[in-house]
Structure formats: C-alpha cells, structure tokens
Amino acid sequence: MPRKDLLTFGDESVALGQRRNLALTVSQSYSGAPVTLPITVWRAVKPGPAVFVTAAVHGDELNGTGIVREIILHAPFELIAGSLVLVPVVNLLGFERHTRYLPDRRDMNRCFPGSADGSLASRMAHVIFSSVISQCDYGIDLHTAAVRRTNFPSVRADRKNPEAARIARAFGCEVIVNRKGPKASLRREACDAGCATVILEAGEVWKIEPNVVQYGIRGIRNVLIELGMVEGTREEPVYQVWTRKTIWVRASFGGMLAFHVAPGDIVEKDEPLATSTNLLGEEQDLLRSPSDGIILGITTLPTVTPGSPVCHIAVPRGGLGPIRRALEKESTESLHERLRDDLAASVTISERADPAG
Numbered sequence: 001m002p003r004k005d006l007l008t009f010g011d012e013s014v015a016l017g018q019r020r021n022l023a024l025t026v027s028q029s030y031s032g033a034p035v036t037l038p039i040t041v042w043r044a045v046k047p048g049p050a051v052f053v054t055a056a057v058h059g060d061e062l063n064g065t066g067i068v069r070e071i072i073l074h075a076p077f078e079l080i081a082g083s084l085v086l087v088p089v090v091n092l093l094g095f096e097r098h099t100r101y102l103p104d105r106r107d108m109n110r111c112f113p114g115s116a117d118g119s120l121a122s123r124m125a126h127v128i129f130s131s132v133i134s135q136c137d138y139g140i141d142l143h144t145a146a147v148r149r150t151n152f153p154s155v156r157a158d159r160k161n162p163e164a165a166r167i168a169r170a171f172g173c174e175v176i177v178n179r180k181g182p183k184a185s186l187r188r189e190a191c192d193a194g195c196a197t198v199i200l201e202a203g204e205v206w207k208i209e210p211n212v213v214q215y216g217i218r219g220i221r222n223v224l225i226e227l228g229m230v231e232g233t234r235e236e237p238v239y240q241v242w243t244r245k246t247i248w249v250r251a252s253f254g255g256m257l258a259f260h261v262a263p264g265d266i267v268e269k270d271e272p273l274a275t276s277t278n279l280l281g282e283e284q285d286l287l288r289s290p291s292d293g294i295i296l297g298i299t300t301l302p303t304v305t306p307g308s309p310v311c312h313i314a315v316p317r318g319g320l321g322p323i324r325r326a327l328e329k330e331s332t333e334s335l336h337e338r339l340r341d342d343l344a345a346s347v348t349i350s351e352r353a354d355p356a357g
Helices: 063-074 092-096 120-131 162-171 186-192 210-226 321-328 335-344
Strands: 006-009 012-015 019-028 034-043 046-055 081-087 138-143 149-157 175-178 196-203 241-243 245-250 255-259 272-277 283-288 293-299 309-315
Touching: 006 034, 012 019, 012 034, 019 120, 034 092, 046 063, 046 210, 063 081, 063 138, 063 196, 063 210, 120 186, 138 162, 138 186, 138 210, 149 162, 149 210, 149 309, 149 335, 162 196, 162 210, 175 293, 186 196, 196 210, 210 335, 241 309, 272 309
Parallel strands: 046 081, 046 138, 138 196, 149 175, 175 241
Antiparallel strands: 006 012, 019 034, 034 081, 149 196, 149 293, 245 309, 255 272, 272 283, 293 309
C-alpha cells in the first residue's frame, strides 16, 4: 500500500502533517470561467492509508455534502495517521442547478474513469479520477435515493474485493448489498484501479437530514478506526447482514398511497406494504411483500400509476430471526430508531388489519 510524502492536486502539493483547502479546476463554464471543486486535504504527521470521501456525484444528493462539510467544519475525530481527501461536491455543475445530471444530460456516475478528450462529463470525471482517486487506497462515495424516494442507510460493496468488504463491514450499516456496481461508476472503476471503494445510500435528494449526517460520520469514523487512522472503538450496528438480492415492489393500479411499513422495517412474506385508493377513497390495490426482508427504500410520491416503484426490499440470507432478536434489545433512543422515525416522516403510514393474517 503506497505511503506518499506528498499528495498533489493540480499545481498544489500537501505534505504529511498539513491540512489545506484547495480548488481543483475540472472544467470551464459557458463564459470561459474556470469550474473549480473545493477540496480539503487533511494529512496526519504519521504516514498511513489515503482515503477519499466524495459526495454529490449526483448533484441533487445533498446528504453526503452535509456529511463531508460536518467533517471539514468540526473535525469530529483526530487523524493520527494517513490522509483524508474530502470532496463535498463532485458534480458541481449539477449541484448548482439542483439536478442529478450535468448540463450535457450525462450521469457522471457512468463516466469514470473518464477521458481527457471526451464529453464534458467524461473530462470532469477524468480530472477527478486522476487527481483524487488515483492517489488514494480506499474510498467512500456518499449517495441518497433518487428523486421521489428515500433510502434506509445501506452500504454497497463488492464482497469479492477483500479490502472493500473489510471497510463495508467496518462502516457499520445494518444492511450491506453485495454488488460490484455499474460499469463506469466511480465505485467500480476505483476498485478496478486498486482503490477499494464502497458507497453509502441514505435518505433523499435536496435535503441534509441531521440523523443521516450523524449516521454517515459514525460510519466514516468506524472505517478510519479500522484502518488505524483514528483511535477509538468502532460503534457496531444493531445487526448486520449481507445480501445480493433486492426486490422492487411495483403498483398494479393507479391511486393514492398509504404505507403500512417504513424504511428500515423488517417484513414477512405476504405482509401488507401499502394500499392505494382512488380519489374517493375506494381501495384499488393492496401490495404485499413477496419475501421476508428489510425495507431498504420507499417512494415519497403519494400517487402512483401501474408499474410505479413503491417499495425496495432487501432479502437477507439466514432469515429474520436473528434480526428480530437484535431489534428487541434496541433502545428507542438509538440512532437506528431515530433515523427510522425521521425517514418514516416523509410518507403517510397507517396500520392495516390484514384479513389474510
């Protein structure tokens, strides 16, 4: 694992023991003015791994920006070894327009490692990949659900990559989704280049949710403890499961939704998930869980048409018994429970007497 005396970003270098705010030029605007990404590079005196933390590769996903800014502004841990490269916004042009995409309508998270003479998105991805990712040993890329959805926090990692699996476990999410990631995504290309990288999916777009920020900082601190960069003891999750299988449950009819579950809930096969009714309150559809699982995400749009995604369910191996037992011991004041309550506030949730129960 490399131990570099200097990390270089454009014309600027940062030595061990320094902490500097830099501006990395990644493109130009229509006016010809430079487009620069603000970056904080924080290096301990003692050598160690270099870790990047990036946010807002999709420009409307602001929870990660809140997490990175909290680390920059308040330094919630002391770095005793290694280096942190903190990038609060990767897709600055999308961020300024409150949109997922770049002005050329490309998804930057399908453009890595990029090209020096490609499209706008590809050129920006190339600068970020060559300047930030190529100098790091590990990475954490922060995301939220897409527009009109919210996600219970989960880490996504390739379990076949030993170092990615290591930091995924250390992060401390209850659910780890074992997937390599799409081609040309930041995470997959970083791993293929030798920089073990995971992503966090948590919350929804256009928001900085306080408990998501706390959850993200806890996870990053856990990873840094695991890598010997920060002193302390990792905070363990209530439970932790790996899964490869996730299922989207979709509406069969149109209507207005009332949920019977919330993000983070565990559900059994055939348990009611949501009811849709027409505008006069007449029931159109009762959606049931196709499997035992954990609610990873739900739509926050109260209306659906046939085929609309409603619930995203993770299917853990080993059944729900160990998870139920762990949750029975959990305090209602824990971060896990506070976060579940916050995410549930985005939708209407009601109990339903289940005639099939």
